Amino acid sequence: MNSIGRFELSLDMSPDYIDVDLVVVDGEIYASHNPYKKVPYVDRLIPLGPTGPYKLKLKEVAADCAEAEQKMFLDTKNLDVEDLPLLRGILGEARMEEKILFCSRNPKLLDKIAEVYGYDWVFHSIPNEDRLNDFFEKGYRGNVSIPERLATKENIDALHERGANVFVYTVNSAQEALRVLGVKCDGIISENISLLNVYPRRV
Amino acid sequence: MKGAILFSFGSFLATRQALNPPEVDPLPSEYIDDETRKKLRRYSPVMVFP
Numbered sequence: 001m002n003s004i005g006r007f008e009l010s011l012d013m014s015p016d017y018i019d020v021d022l023v024v025v026d027g028e029i030y031a032s033h034n035p036y037k038k039v040p041y042v043d044r045l046i047p048l049g050p051t052g053p054y055k056l057k058l059k060e061v062a063a064d065c066a067e068a069e070q071k072m073f074l075d076t077k078n079l080d081v082e083d084l085p086l087l088r089g090i091l092g093e094a095r096m097e098e099k100i101l102f103c104s105r106n107p108k109l110l111d112k113i114a115e116v117y118g119y120d121w122v123f124h125s126i127p128n129e130d131r132l133n134d135f136f137e138k139g140y141r142g143n144v145s146i147p148e149r150l151a152t153k154e155n156i157d158a159l160h161e162r163g164a165n166v167f168v169y170t171v172n173s174a175q176e177a178l179r180v181l182g183v184k185c186d187g188i189i190s191e192n193i194s195l196l197n198v199y200p201r202r203v
Numbered sequence: 204m205k206g207a208i209l210f211s212f213g214s215f216l217a218t219r220q221a222l223n224p225p226e227v228d229p230l231p232s233e234y235i236d237d238e239t240r241k242k243l244r245r246y247s248p249v250m251v252f253p
Contacts, residue, residue, distance in 0.1 A: 009230075010252050013252055015250040015251060015252035016249045016250045016251065017249065017250075017251045017252070018251070018252050018253075019251050019252060019253040073251045167249065167251060169251075169253070170253065172231045173231075173233060174233060174235045174239050174240075174243060175239075177243060177248075178239070178242055178243060181243070181245075181246040181248060185248065186248065186249060187248050187249030187250070187251060188248045188249070188250055188251070189251040189252075189253055190250065190251070190252070190253075191230050191231060191252060191253050192230070192231045192232060192233065193230055193231075193232045194232045194233050194234070194235050195233075195235070195243075195250075196250055196252060198235065198240055198243045198244065199243075199244075199247070199248065199250050201250075
C-alpha cells in the first residue's frame with residue numbers, strides 16, 4: 001500500500017489486513033512503501049517529496065481504517081525503537097491498537113513491541129535462509145512472514161512447532177496459493193485482486 | 204554515441220517516474236476457474252493486501 005489510490009482500493013477490497021509500510025520523516029510517521037528512490041547520476045537517495053508517498057500520514061490512514069473496521073499489517077522496518085512512543089500514540093488515538101500486526105526485520109524492535117502487545121502480534125520478516133536459521137538458532141519469538149520460495153513443508157512444519165504463524169509473500173497466482181496453502185501456511189500476502197475475491201473478509 | 208543518447212533518455216524517464224510515481228500500481232488479476240476456486244476455498248488463510 002504505497003499511494004492514496006492503492007489505499008482506497010485496499011479499503012474497497014476489505015482483506016483481513018492491509019499491509020502498510022512505515023517511515024518516519026521529521027517527527028511524523030508516513031505510510032510509504034518506498035520513500036526513497038535512487039535517481040540516475042545522483043549518487044544518493046532522494047526523497048520523493050510532497051508529490052510522492054509522503055502525502056499519506058499514518059494518523060490519517062489509521063483513522064480511515066478505524067472507520068472502515070479495517071485491520072492493518074504494519075511493516076515497521078524503517079522505524080527505530082525510539083519511534084515506538086510516537087507510533088503507539090497514533091494507533092491509540094485512532095483506537096487501532098488491537099487491530100494491528102507488527103512486522104519487521106529487526107528482532108530488537110519486535111521484542112520492544114511485544115513488551116507492550118505480546119508476541120502473538122509480531123511478525124519477523126524473513127527474506128532468506130540465513131535469517132530463517134537465525135530465527136531457529138537465536139530463539140526468536142513471535143510469528144514470521146517468508147517469501148514463497150521458502151514456504152516448504154519442512155520449513156512451515158518446523159515454524160509451527162515453534163508456535164509461529166506463517167504468512168507467505170507475495171503470492172500472486174491461484175496455483176501459487178494452492179501450493180503454499182497445501183503446505184499449511186496460515187496467511188497469504190497477495191495483491192492479486194482475483195485471489196482476494198475468493199476470500200471475502202471474515203469479520 | 205546512439206547508446207549514450209538512449210541511455211540518457213531512459214534515465215530521464217526513470218527520474219521523472221521516481222519524482223511522479225503513479226497513484227495506483229498495476230495489479231495482477233487472473234481468471235480463476237470454478238474447480239480451482241473450490242480447491243482454494245478448502246482453506247481459510249488470513250489475507251493480507253500489500
